[in-house]
């Protein structure tokens with residue numbers, strides 16, 4: 001994949017995502033639901049990160065805030081330097097038009113059915129008005145080419161496959177050279193092979209254009225396509241899987257994935273659910289401070305038959321063993 005010179009302005013313009021102690025409370029008929037309960041998330045400029053979580057964990061709430069559609073009840077959130085809590089209505093419109101691009105799950109929400117692929121990609125340019133005429137046409141063709149859907153240029157969405165529609169949707173999202181791409185379940189309506197293809201396309205766009213990409217999904221297989229996967233549970237980030245390529249002494253390359261628990265500012269740590277269940281941890285745990293790690297032990301004083309397990313040892317670098 002080669003970046004066309006017309007999209008080159010996105011290169012080096014990547015913005016970061018910073019959420020600190022983010023809270024969103026919904027009140028309906030006197031009942032309060034805390035959808036986000038002090039969520040911390042930091043994505044560096046140019047990173048490709050996935051946020052995964054079960055249904056109801058707060059993914060859509062987070063994305064609505066990051067996309068400027070909703071405002072948090074408390075905490076701090078900034079994307080590409082824009083403060084999402086304090087920005088004016090006018091700044092919000094500019095933010096949604098220029099600073100970020102979105103890809104939604106429903107292909108019908110991304111593309112207008114009565115426009116061709118080229119017309120769909122052209123539409124955001126018309127609204128932003130900073131590219132016109134031949135420059136705009138060249139930019140549209142460059143993006144369709146970059147996304148591998150130049151052959152769909154004059155087709156309407158119903159004349160394209162689901163994967164082609166999502167590739168055109170990515171071109172639409174990139175039209176105004178955003179610093180950050182936000183994708184909400186971008187593969188939700190696609191089969192396994194097409195999903196992998198669309199995720200690899202997002203990875204190429206991230207690499208080629210340097211744009212920051214955040215993918216929100218319930219699909220855990222996304223972690224094979226991104227460098228970092230952040231898990232959210234009950235409205236806060238709990239664990240992260242970091243993937244990197246390693247070369248051994250013989251020069252063989254392999255992917256290594258390591259799981260980390262997220263430590264917040266005041267040192268709170270959420271143990272993964274499977275650790276809690278496997279070690280039958282309840283109510284309180286015993287902590288031990290070792291030279292190079294901290295130990296987390298089941299509270300034997302609450303057990304009938306005391307037993308001690310060292311499988312939940314936690315090193316101070318956040319790595320579990």
Ligand SMILES: Nc1ncnc2c1ncn2[C@@H]1O[C@H](COP(=O)(O)OP(=O)(O)OP(=O)(O)O)[C@@H](O)[C@H]1O
Nearest residue numbers: 026028033035054055056057058059060061062218
């Ligand atoms: N507008 C709202 N009013 C009241 N409660 C809401 C509202 N939006 C979300 N919630 C609640 O907040 C919690 C988080 O919802 P959210 O939609 O963010 O989860 P999700 O992880 O995106 O789930 P899914 O994968 O099913 O879309 C849920 O308990 C949900 O019922």
